Amino acid sequence: MANLYSSAFDMINPFVIASSPATQGARNVLKSAACRPGAIVLRNYGHGSGGGSYFHPNVEAVYKGEQAFHSHAVGVQIPDTVTTLEQYCEEVKLIKEKMDSDIKLWVSIGHYSDIVKGGNWEAEWKRQARELALAGADAFELHFNTPGVAVAKDRQFNYYQLVSSCTQMIRAEVPTVPVMVKLAVEGCDALTSMRHAVAAGASAVGPTARWKGFYFDLDWKRTEARPGAGYGGTQANPITCYTVAEARSKGIDIPIFAGGGVYSYDQALRLIMAGSDMVQLGTIACSGGTDACKRLIMRFEKWMDENGYADIPALKGDALSLFSMDGAFAKERQNTLGAAYREAKVNQETCIGCGRCVDVCWHQGIEITGRKATKLDACIGCGYCFQVCPTGSLSVDKGGILASAFDRE
Numbered sequence: 046m047a048n049l050y051s052s053a054f055d056m057i058n059p060f061v062i063a064s065s066p067a068t069q070g071a072r073n074v075l076k077s078a079a080c081r082p083g084a085i086v087l088r089n090y091g092h093g094s095g096g097g098s099y100f101h102p103n104v105e106a107v108y109k110g111e112q113a114f115h116s117h118a119v120g121v122q123i124p125d126t127v128t129t130l131e132q133y134c135e136e137v138k139l140i141k142e143k144m145d146s147d148i149k150l151w152v153s154i155g156h157y158s159d160i161v162k163g164g165n166w167e168a169e170w171k172r173q174a175r176e177l178a179l180a181g182a183d184a185f186e187l188h189f190n191t192p193g194v195a196v197a198k199d200r201q202f203n204y205y206q207l208v209s210s211c212t213q214m215i216r217a218e219v220p221t222v223p224v225m226v227k228l229a230v231e232g233c234d235a236l237t238s239m240r241h242a243v244a245a246g247a248s249a250v251g252p253t254a255r256w257k258g259f260y261f262d263l264d265w266k267r268t269e270a271r272p273g274a275g276y277g278g279t280q281a282n283p284i285t286c287y288t289v290a291e292a293r294s295k296g297i298d299i300p301i302f303a304g305g306g307v308y309s310y311d312q313a314l315r316l317i318m319a320g321s322d323m324v325q326l327g328t329i330a331c332s333g334g335t336d337a338c339k340r341l342i343m344r345f346e347k348w349m350d351e352n353g354y355a356d357i358p359a360l361k362g363d364a365l366s367l368f369s370m371d372g373a374f375a376k377e378r379q380n381t382l383g384a385a386y387r388e389a390k391v392n393q394e395t396c397i398g399c400g401r402c403v404d405v406c407w408h409q410g411i412e413i414t415g416r417k418a419t420k421l422d423a424c425i426g427c428g429y430c431f432q433v434c435p436t437g438s439l440s441v442d443k444g445g446i447l448a449s450a451f452d453r454e
């Protein structure tokens with residue numbers, strides 16, 4: 046069995062259940078602990094509870110690991126039962142007493158609305174840090190991600206300055222407790238915000254993709270979701286992978302806990318292979334519950350076993366050589382595949398003469414004669430036709446060809 050231990054913060058696995066209804070108060074944190082993640086982030090207190098969920102196309106897509114997007118700008122928001130720091134600290138103590146001791150508890154500090162309201166919120170955040178450290182928080186999480194900060198930032202504050210000053214402030218107040226700085230991916234330059242957090246002493250950075258959105262069914266009056274911050278989805282995965290890989294290749298060397306749109310094990314694998322140490326699970330925890338998270342972790346482990354990855358260090362950053370291949374090598378690899386496309390002939394036995402290949406060829410590289418397709422000298426090897434052929438009559442060993450370039454290297 047693959048070893049999922051994540052050494053950055055001594056976690057049993059790299060999964061962190063993100064601040065959300067699934068982590069609101071001690072009861073929900075303890076409920077979420079049933080999936081045995083590496084850590085759970087206790088949600089901020091006193092800022093409302095609840096919050097519903099809208100899935101497109103539907104929650105089934107999530108269970109099948111298909112593309113899906115999500116909005117939590119729906120449902121009723123009710124007052125939080127925990128309204129004071131003292132009560133919040135009691136929740137922390139209760140969790141520490143009851144939760145398996147090998148699951149870490151990250152505790153949220155502050156809320157963006159404190160900043161928006163003004164007043165001496167800095168003193169209040171420092172007080173929270175001191176009290177929460179005494180209550181037993183294993184780490185603090187500062188939220189500069191969406192939805193909150195997406196709404197607050199750029200209206201009244203310089204985002205990067207806010208990241209810097211708050212990180213520095215909490216770090217200085219309680220130097221013994223790690224500070225996890227959760228950051229937005231959209232509406233700012235994620236690399237710049239990570240650099241500010243690192244320079245300010247962050248223990249880890251968490252680029253997390255959720256964004257402002259506006260979705261409606263064509264019969265728009267029936268749409269549950271409403272415009273605003275709180276949209277997310279699996280389509281974020283290429284963006285977050287890029288964000289993490291770019292950070293790693295440009296010198297961000299502290300632990301990363303990326304998140305956003307991780308609804309199945311493969312998205313989590315990609316984030317870690319792009320260089321993240323940990324992965325946050327938000328929507329999947331809320332909408333799929335502990336069962337979906339358990340399954341995700343199990344499948345993640347199974348994939349590692351089947352693909353010969355013994356542990357997280359072996360997996361972490363394994364795709365960075367793909368990310369950072371130099372231009373000449375990338376071109377050579379692409380040209381090798383192009384040459385294979387150009388040379389490949391149509392399998393005359395299986396071709397059904399449907400004409401799809403001709404329809405997508407923009408270079409007069411293929412024609413149909415006598416209900417069979419034939420490649421012509423004008424073919425440039427772009428590969429369009431290979432992707433649309435319904436019978437596999439146009440095919441090359443794409444994976445083998447692309448991999449062989451790395452093998453030669």
Ligand SMILES: Cc1cc2nc3c(=O)[nH]c(=O)nc-3n(C[C@H](O)[C@H](O)[C@H](O)COP(=O)(O)O)c2cc1C
Nearest residue numbers: 063064065096117188277304305306307326327328
């Ligand atoms: C219903 C819901 C409520 C959330 N509430 C908060 C919150 O109060 N504070 C916060 O920092 N993040 C909140 N988030 C964001 C998550 O902590 C996490 O960063 C995000 O959901 C990760 O993306 P994913 O949902 O695509 O996995 C919430 C997410 C959801 C789905």
Ligand code: SF4
Nearest residue numbers: 406410424425428430
């Ligand atoms: S590979 Fe491109 S150029 Fe060649 S036949 Fe197919 S679509 Fe046309």
Ligand code: SF4
Nearest residue numbers: 396397399400402434
């Ligand atoms: S798409 Fe495939 S099956 Fe259809 S005509 Fe072209 S080669 Fe033949």
